[in-house]
Amino acid sequence: xxxxxxxxxxxxxxxxxxxxxxxxxxxxxxxxxxxxxxxxxxxxxxxxxxxxxxxxxxxxxxxxxxxxxxxxxxxxxxxxxxxxxxxxxxxxxxxxxxxxxxxxxxxxxxxxxxxxxxxxxxxxxxxxxxxxxxxxxxxxxxxxxxxxxxxxxxxxxxxxxxxxxxxxxxxxxxxxxxxxxxxxxxxxxxxxxxxxxxxxxxxxxxxxxxxxxxxxxxxxxxxxxxxxxxxxxxxxxxxxxxxxxxxxxxxxxxxxxxxxxxxxxxxxxxxxxxxxxxxxxxxxxxxxxxxxxxxxxxxxxxxxxxxxxxxxxxx
Ligand SMILES: NC(=O)C1=CN([C@@H]2O[C@H](COP(=O)(O)OP(=O)(O)OC[C@H]3O[C@@H](n4cnc5c(N)ncnc54)[C@H](O)[C@@H]3O)[C@@H](O)[C@H]2O)C=CC1
Ligand SMILES: O=C(O)C1=NCCCC1
Numbered sequence: 001x002x003x004x005x006x007x008x009x010x011x012x013x014x015x016x017x018x019x020x021x022x023x024x025x026x027x028x029x030x031x032x033x034x035x036x037x038x039x040x041x042x043x044x045x046x047x048x049x050x051x052x053x054x055x056x057x058x059x060x061x062x063x064x065x066x067x068x069x070x071x072x073x074x075x076x077x078x079x080x081x082x083x084x085x086x087x088x089x090x091x092x093x094x095x096x097x098x099x100x101x102x103x104x105x106x107x108x109x110x111x112x113x114x115x116x117x118x119x120x121x122x123x124x125x126x127x128x129x130x131x132x133x134x135x136x137x138x139x140x141x142x143x144x145x146x147x148x149x150x151x152x153x154x155x156x157x158x159x160x161x162x163x164x165x166x167x168x169x170x171x172x173x174x175x176x177x178x179x180x181x182x183x184x185x186x187x188x189x190x191x192x193x194x195x196x197x198x199x200x201x202x203x204x205x206x207x208x209x210x211x212x213x214x215x216x217x218x219x220x221x222x223x224x225x226x227x228x229x230x231x232x233x234x235x236x237x238x239x240x241x242x243x244x245x246x247x248x249x250x251x252x253x254x255x256x257x258x259x260x261x262x263x264x265x266x267x268x269x270x271x272x273x274x275x276x277x278x279x280x281x282x283x284x285x286x287x288x289x290x291x292x293x294x295x296x297x298x299x300x301x302x303x304x305x306x307x308x309x310x311x312x313x314x315x
Pocket of ligand 1: 078088089090114118141142143144145146166167168171202203204205206207209224225226227290291292293
């Protein structure tokens, strides 16, 4: 009989899933993914079940990485506008299996994994695509992803100024006062975006909040929200005038409202830039459209599980 799976809680994931190691691991995973079959990543398009009655969705995100010998599936729910003020709008769990025999080894809190791996991938995009002189960072949104992105970006890069905008000024102020370092709270998206070199959109918006006319030429945008075909964060002008990078071509052309509705052409996958098969056009205005990939969870979960296992062995 197989041993019962271990449960790894959010506090344990927080302890073991750290930047910059996570960023390095995910850069490698993005490269493997974009190598096709040779890269050893098996990742079908995720399944999304709409729960229309409650404006919610359930997503199932399986993947296998031969390089990491890691087999997982994440189950994630997300609710437009959240469910109640006490609950996160996105809740997830990652199941880690023994790839040799299919035994379930661990049930891992997925919220910290989702927040940190998404920010880590945006950090990879930013490292490769930001303009040479990047002094001003702007974050639109003040939720869980805004926090993880702020933490990753202030650890990995040096900005002279960080700005935040949120729909309610109170939330933006709460965000600014809860994080380490100076953050300028802006009253409008336009004020936050104007002159910014790196922009991160991490909202639950379903209509554009970022307009091309405000974006400085040559800036880099990490577009993290709008993961449904009928949701938008960026307007047509920005989508059509930028050089567009994505995590997965397949996912982007099925799920991204910003891409499907604007008709913008995809230039490259981020992993192709890491592999050197597509260039990083840092002098142009670039957008990295992130939808989130299961392989990011697979690599993160393995990292957490291995670190946790070593820590219990040494006890
Ligand atoms: N690309 C990826 O890998 C991932 C993307 N996401 C997406 O990132 C976005 C942010 O996620 P979380 O921070 O976890 O959510 P959250 O619920 O913690 O924060 C959402 C933020 O968006 C704001 N917001 C909600 N509706 C808005 C609107 N109509 N206009 C402007 N702002 C609005 C909220 O006030 C809040 O500041 C979501 O769209 C989510 O689906 C989440 C996980 C992974
Ligand atoms: O990659 C993920 O995880 C998610 N992406 C879009 C929204 C739901 C969670």
